[in-house]
């Protein structure tokens with residue numbers, strides 16, 4: 001079971017998404033349902049993926065007042081997703097309230113993850129929204145806040161993984177979008193690494209969308225990424 005790759009299912013239609021999903025199985029990857037597909041298809045789509053036994057990361061990046069976010073997180077828990085996220089910049093009280101509402105679910109609760117600084121952002125983007133800090137500084141600050149709120153981990157770029165591992169410890173989950181296999185287009189992403197580099201730096205999970213979903217052969221691309229990760233693991237065991 002390769003547990004490291006989470007494929008971002010950012011398709012326009014259910015048909016396109018299921019066409020890909022039906023070529024793969026849960027031993028190859030987990031799946032991320034984000035704003036585009038959830039807004040179009042809703043919980044029905046997540047249930048369809050669950051019926052195929054996939055672990056689902058519901059990536060809706062909640063950012064609202066504490067009560068609203070907590071109730072949305074509870075709905076995600078009721079849906080049975082494996083992981084759900086919120087924007088850490090929503091603040092400590094928002095995150096603590098979301099964590100508390102998951103208490104009755106015990107071990108069945110989804111992993112609750114804080115989004116730090118979007119991987120599409122660099123220094124200038126932060127300055128434009130009034131944050132006079134580098135992405136690294138802001139990610140560290142928000143990751144500490146997430147830990148204080150009792151969250152299970154953060155979304156960050158692969159560039160911050162090594163530093164966060166030192167600051168936040170081994171069990172704090174580090175989820176990294178901004179993954180670009182060699183030769184693939186950056187698109188809107190800014191803080192990127194290849195799958196191999198991201199694993200080497202210590203990321204727990206790699207979120208990969210367009211390099212797989214827009215590949216002429218998504219199955220082959222996913223397989224080749226998995227192979228490169230497995231080779232690394234084998235080499236590290238030697």
Ligand SMILES: O=c1ccn([C@@H]2O[C@H](COP(=O)(O)O)[C@@H](O)[C@H]2O)c(=O)[nH]1
Pocket residue numbers: 008010034115117118119120155156177178179187189207208209210211
């Ligand atoms: O900081 C973030 C947080 C979330 N994402 C999401 O990950 C995927 C990445 O897709 P690519 O096509 O591989 O760029 C996408 O669904 C984003 O919403 C992120 O990129 N950065």
